[in-house]
Amino acid sequence: MEKLTVNKLTKKYGQKVILDNLSFQLAPAKIYGLLGRNGAGKSTLLNLITNRVLSTSGEIKIGSHNINDDDHELGKMYLMSEVDMYTKRTTIKRMMELADEAYEHFDFKNAEQMLTDFKLDQNEIFTNLSTGQRTAAKLVVALNVNADYILLDEPVLGLDANHRELFYKELIKAFQNKPRTFVLSTHLIEEIQQLVEHVIIINDHQIIEDADVESLLKxxxxxxxxxxxxxxxxxxxxxxxxxxxxxxxxxxxxxxxxxxxxxxxxxxxxxxxxxxxxxxxxxxxxxxx
Amino acid sequence: MQFHFDESSPLYQQIASQLEEMIFTGGFDEGDKVPSTTQLSQQLHINPATVLKGMNQLVDKGLIEKRRGLGMFVMKGAQQKIMEQRKEDFYNDYVKTLLLEAHKLGITKQHLQDLIERGEQDGKINS
Structure with missing residues (x-):
């Protein structure tokens, strides 16, 4: 695994600046927290990293390779986005198959166990699920997909306390079974303080902190x-x-x-x-x- | 096994000191296997790197040791080591402070011994 480097990244919509000159790195096999208030640009940043949105300027690299339109590099990253991109009639089973087709070696066995724990049936249709159930279904895919960088946008949206606990446990399990980099973008800071090793805080379109939790709290x-x-x-x-x-x-x-x-x-x-x-x-x- | 964390000190130190307490009070006896980093981090939802850092403090102190492929175990003499450390801490934290305060208040050595006697008597009455 190689480092992911974001260099002088800027995103504007017309004259409106969403992200202003961001530079940072994500190291292999580390759990990150991406924090920022509503509208700070967290989702935009995650979409830029995975090439779903194009930047105005700046570059994103894995190792020395620019990720722009490079399917091989993009295949190292998976984004669980806040927006649901599944068509009507897509079952949870199909979601897992899609992840397997795109990334290969999807961990179906662990996914099925997680579905049971989340009380979901893989034949259920995604769009028929409640907000919390949709999040759970997306998490089952995200934690079992074969990628080096797993980006989770609002991973606990609508989840009740029991299922949030379950997610945190599964996340650590996934991390320990196969060390990869996870980025959690969430507002439940209290719950992830002990879980993430490093945080990046965005405020007013810029990074204001990029440090280990321990050194910040000190x-x-x-x-x-x-x-x-x-x-x-x-x-x-x-x-x-x-x-x-x-x-x-x-x-x-x-x-x-x-x-x-x-x-x-x-x-x-x-x-x-x-x-x-x-x-x-x-x-x-x-x-x- | 119950852990309790607050903001008083870095998390890895709290993990180390609470595991140490469990060893000292016999929750984990010498030769016992202590929970693995994997178990602890999954159970407590704490980043594995943090748990590992805490465990390594106990390794450095010679309280636990890693046995390849088997896990972490409480070392022989661990309780004794903790006891000695705590006696040293007792001297530094209590005795030195006590003498300093006694000196400020003009309490003599003889008077201090009387006070210790009195404290013991009170303790007997209360218990």
């Missing part, structure tokens, strides 16, 4: 105490958000804490989670105290 500090002490301590640090309750202030910092800084007696330092980090990083003008 810099996420919530500092609380008497307002004056907190302000003194956080002076000069990268502050994302603050909230005040009575005389107690909490300041959410995204920065390294200098060992030299003296922690005032009544100031408490905690960490906060990825979901909050995401909210504070992408809130923009909506921040109010």
């Amino acid at each position: 810099k996420a500090y919530a500092i609380s105490g008497p307002a004056k002490d907190v302000d003194t301590y956080t002076d000069g640090l990268n502050v994302l958000y603050t909230e005040t309750m009575g005389s107690i202030k909490t300041t959410y910092v995204f920065d390294g804490l200098d060992e030299q800084r003296v922690i005032p007696d009544r100031v408490k330092i905690d960490h906060y989670d990825l979901q909050h980090l995401f909210i504070y990083l992408t809130n923009g003008d909506e921040q109010h105290d």
Whole structure:
């Protein structure tokens, strides 16, 4: 498996910029989270990577090969898209066969087990299914398809809590049975925080973070105490958000804490989670105290 | 087997310390097989790389060892090792702090011994 490289990728619809000069890499055999608010351009990015939409400029390569219209390279990637592309009367069985025809070596055995777990019958017609069932059926295909890069756009849309748990377990199973790269584009950040190793955050059409979860969380500090002490301590640090309750202030910092800084007696330092980090990083003008 | 995670420290460290606790309390005895990275990550929905990093901390400490093709096992003397480490931590975290605070309050060594006696007596009454 080779790295997937996105270089200076831009997408415009007319004058409207959807993605502005994105560069990043996806490494082989790693689970990624692709995070961004509604309309940030996540789906467009996934469609660009799989050549379903053409870029305005920039390039996408696997190893040293440009993926543009190269069926061999495109065959290394599979996109489970948010849009349903199956025609009427397509059964789940047919969906699996299509994946087998396009990518070969589809894992029918594991797929059938997953269908049973999701309580789906392979003779059911896709368009007759509920939103959650459609997602489950698409996941059964996506996790058993033979590709090096599996991109999952909204993989838990409409799934109930039990089936989301099942998906997370199946994802890890699929990853361990055959290490591949998975990209999860989802809004349920809390649920995937432990699952993904690395996240890419898109905001205002650009990448604002591209880092391992562990290293991001290491810099996420919530500092609380008497307002004056907190302000003194956080002076000069990268502050994302603050909230005040009575005389107690909490300041959410995204920065390294200098060992030299003296922690005032009544100031408490905690960490906060990825979901909050995401909210504070992408809130923009909506921040109010 | 019950794990509980929070935001206090990196996830791999929490995995390592909770497994260590299970070894220390005998949940996994010496020579026992500990759950594999595969089992743990599927059960807890944690990225396999994170679980592996946590497990490797215990390997580095000499608490568990990998037996080729068989899995991970608790090493002989693991409990003793944890015990020694904890005694050292006890000295650093409690005894040193205790002496420092006692000194600030002007509590003498004799007085401190009396207080320990008193604490023991109280403990007896309560238990």
